[in-house]
Amino acid sequence: MDKGHLLYEGKAKALYSIPEQNWLWVEYKDQATAGNGERKESISGKGQLNNLITSVIFEYLSSEGIPSHFIKKLSDTEQVIEKVDMFNLEVVVRNVAAGSFSRRLGVSEGTVLSKPIVEFYLKDDDLNDPFINDAHVTALNLADEAEVSELKTKALEINHALKKMFDKADITLIDFKLEFGKNSDGTILLADEISPDTCRLWDKNTNNRLDKDVFRHNTGDIIPVYQEVLDRLTQLNK
Amino acid sequence: MDKGHLLYEGKAKALYSIPEQNWLWVEYKDQATAGNGERKESISGKGQLNNLITSVIFEYLSSEGIPSHFIKKLSDTEQVIEKVDMFNLEVVVRNVAAGSFSRRLGVSEGTVLSKPIVEFYLKDDDLNDPFINDAHVTALNLADEAEVSELKTKALEINHALKKMFDKADITLIDFKLEFGKNSDGTILLADEISPDTCRLWDKNTNNRLDKDVFRHNTGDIIPVYQEVLDRLTQLNK
Numbered sequence: 001m002d003k004g005h006l007l008y009e010g011k012a013k014a015l016y017s018i019p020e021q022n023w024l025w026v027e028y029k030d031q032a033t034a035g036n037g038e039r040k041e042s043i044s045g046k047g048q049l050n051n052l053i054t055s056v057i058f059e060y061l062s063s064e065g066i067p068s069h070f071i072k073k074l075s076d077t078e079q080v081i082e083k084v085d086m087f088n089l090e091v092v093v094r095n096v097a098a099g100s101f102s103r104r105l106g107v108s109e110g111t112v113l114s115k116p117i118v119e120f121y122l123k124d125d126d127l128n129d130p131f132i133n134d135a136h137v138t139a140l141n142l143a144d145e146a147e148v149s150e151l152k153t154k155a156l157e158i159n160h161a162l163k164k165m166f167d168k169a170d171i172t173l174i175d176f177k178l179e180f181g182k183n184s185d186g187t188i189l190l191a192d193e194i195s196p197d198t199c200r201l202w203d204k205n206t207n208n209r210l211d212k213d214v215f216r217h218n219t220g221d222i223i224p225v226y227q228e229v230l231d232r233l234t235q236l237n238k
Numbered sequence: 239m240d241k242g243h244l245l246y247e248g249k250a251k252a253l254y255s256i257p258e259q260n261w262l263w264v265e266y267k268d269q270a271t272a273g274n275g276e277r278k279e280s281i282s283g284k285g286q287l288n289n290l291i292t293s294v295i296f297e298y299l300s301s302e303g304i305p306s307h308f309i310k311k312l313s314d315t316e317q318v319i320e321k322v323d324m325f326n327l328e329v330v331v332r333n334v335a336a337g338s339f340s341r342r343l344g345v346s347e348g349t350v351l352s353k354p355i356v357e358f359y360l361k362d363d364d365l366n367d368p369f370i371n372d373a374h375v376t377a378l379n380l381a382d383e384a385e386v387s388e389l390k391t392k393a394l395e396i397n398h399a400l401k402k403m404f405d406k407a408d409i410t411l412i413d414f415k416l417e418f419g420k421n422s423d424g425t426i427l428l429a430d431e432i433s434p435d436t437c438r439l440w441d442k443n444t445n446n447r448l449d450k451d452v453f454r455h456n457t458g459d460i461i462p463v464y465q466e467v468l469d470r471l472t473q474l475n476k
Binding site for chain 2 (some may be wrong): 050103104106107113114116117118120122124126127130131132134135136137140159
């Protein structure tokens, strides 16, 4: 399997073609960003940790009957994924109030929600990824009604599985962001990454933040924090 | 029927009790506000026009089989309404992109939407009436799932009837805001007002604004504009 040409480079990952395969070669980068890219820093080791954590999580989800675009880990910073047409959406699931949800709706951070909430956001850096509702998703042709329903169902199934895994690792899954795509068969697959960059993870006993909020709020070094998440998840498989 | 004590005074209306009746006495005020009350002006004649326009519209909707809290017009600035427990929600229906929809989602003002869009907003001045989705409505206990569904259905029925009426008056109904409440029987009723303060209305031929945007954007005097809307609607009944 050969690494082809660069197809796309984003804030956190670079994607390369894999000639003669419907697969992509992903390189996780060390760049950390906050505030829609307003703040950028290179943090050595971050790409590796997110690649390893995402690989562990996607393998776990697959074992729970939830397929994703993930095919295999290639190295500490690289993985192979199935090529999918991405929905231009971010799907957020919330179990506990935090972040923009708390600020916008006046619900204290840490309030446990009576049931998980799914939110859609339009992926558009220029518009600051605005929050949208189901009617916007179909009006903007981001997905049709059946797909909206399937995305919500999948997001809640993934939430159920992830909560179980993180709970065993003594971590509370506060909220997280997912992205989805459709493969060449038209099957909707979980895509992108699941890592402390895309989840809010609080230590179950201390409520210490084990996620990107440490970078967003400048409260410490993210590397030992992300390493702690990786260690706890890896431990579960032993 | 006697006017009792003041129960509530808002930006645009004052509500009084009506002793021994489950009704309220509403006085429409001349105050105009924009930017969540940041800008306030008293505009003589505005209360009268909104009361008369709302009365015409609620009577029309009733004739179309859509009940509301409206009972009768008392004077040029007063009406009697049925007392309802208000949902703490604003329900917005959009037919054509404009205002915050255009700004937030990057859709040019004037773009006709493939189908009407319903949006919910939490009524909370301190939070600037944030946009919310169906899951937020139930999580925040603003309405239950069946009520969410009924509010959306009613909003679309009202849109259908209003579009028909405004079209006959050579006015394009761009978008509008509704509020609902439940009466003592638990029936969900359309409430509040429907006027150029709560609708975007564009002249069908010139696209001239016939609504509060004239005040928001300081492009002229609203009194002749609101009078024009009243005259065109009154003309339909002749």
